[in-house]
Amino acid sequence: MSHISPVLWQYLVKWLTNFALFPPEASKIAPQMDALFFFMVLVSLVGLTIVVLLITAFSILYRKERHPVAEQIEGSTLLEATWTIIPLGLFLIMFVWGALIYFRVYTPPANAMNVYVVGKQWMWKVEHAGGQHEINALHIPAGRPIQLTLISQDVFHSFSIPAFRVKREAIPGRYTTVWFEATQPGTYHFFCTQYCGTEHSHMTGDVVVMTPDGYKKWLAESTSGMSLAQNGERLFASLSCTACHNDRADARGPSLVNVYGSRLPLPNGGTVVADDAFLREAILDPSQHLTQGFAPIMPTYQGQISEDGVISLVEFIKGLHSGYRLQQTLTTTTLLPESEGKAVPVRQAPPQSHLAKGWVKP
C-alpha cells in the first residue's frame, strides 16, 4: 500500500478524514482508488486553471477599447492537434488505470472467503458459510480477502462500503460479486446507495473488522447451529430433490456430485461452467439448460424457495464431493485459514434424522 501512498498524501487523506470529508483508507484497494481519484482531481484543477487564466487574459488583451473590430483568425493545425492529443492521452491514462482497478475489484482471488449478502426492502441480510446470520451488520476478519456474493430479493439495491472503496449492485435474479481485504480492525459504515425510493437510505449498517482471533470467537458465539450447507441438505430432502437426484443407478436426474466448478455440455454443443449463478438458475429455471441424456422433467422452483433457501441449496451442492451426504461440519464451513482448501473428513452420521432413507450412500 505504501508504494503508491507517499507521506504527503497520507497526511492529506488523514486531514480530509479528520474533517469528515473523506472516508478512511481501510482496505488494500483504497489507496489505489484514491491515487486515481487524486490524479483526476489534479488533472481537472490544471485544466480549470488554464481555462480561467486564458479567459481572464483574453478578455483583458482583446477588450473592445483595444480591438474595436473583430479579426478573423484562421485555424492553427499545430494548436488544434496539441489540445486534442494531450487531453486524449490524459483520458486514455485514466481509462487504462481505471480498468486495471476495476478488474481487480471485480475478480475475487481464489482463496477469498465468501459471504452472502441478500438485499431486501429494506434491509441487508448477511449469511456466513457457517450459518451465522446478521441483519444490517457484517463481521469480517482483517487481513483476509473477503468475497461478497450479492443478490436482491426484490428491487435493485447497491451495497457500498466507502472506507473500502467498493460498491456493487444487488440485482434481483442474479448473483454479483465484489471483494476486498480490510487492513485494520475497526467499525466502518455501509450503505445502500440506490436512491430510487427514500427507504434505501435506511439500509445502512456497520462492517465490523475484527482480528482473526476475534472473528473466530464471534463465529463461535453467533452460530445458529446449522451451517448453510447443512440447511441446504435439509432443504434438499424436504423439497424432494432427492426423488430425482440420488445415488441410485436408475436416478431420474443427473448426479450433482462434483458438479460445482465442472464444465457441463450444452445441447447446442457448447459448454457451461457450473458456478453459483448456474446452480441458482438450474434450480429456479431448469428449462434454461438441459443436461444431455436426461428428460426435461425437473419442475421449476421459482417462487417456492426464498433467496436464502437457494443460497443454502447452492452451498450444499458445492460441498457434494461424494455421495449425497454433506462432508462439512459447522467448524469447517467457517472457512478459517486452517481448514481452507484441506480435505475435510466425511462426517460419520447425519446430525438429524431428516435425511430420507435410501438415498444416502452407505
Ligand code: HEC
Ligand atoms: C422430477 C425430478 C427432479 C426433481 C424433483 C429435481 N430435479 Fe434437478 N434435475 C432433474 C433433471 C432431469 C435434470 C437435468 C435436466 C435439466 O436440467 O432440466 C436436473 C438438473 C438439475 C441441476 C443441474 C445439474 C446438471 O448437471 O445439469 C441442478 C443443480 C438441480 N437439478 C438441482 C435440483 C434441486 C436443488 C432440486 C430440488 C429443489 C431438484 N433439482 C429437483 C430432475 C429433477
Ligand SMILES: [Cu+2]
Ligand atoms: Cu436498497
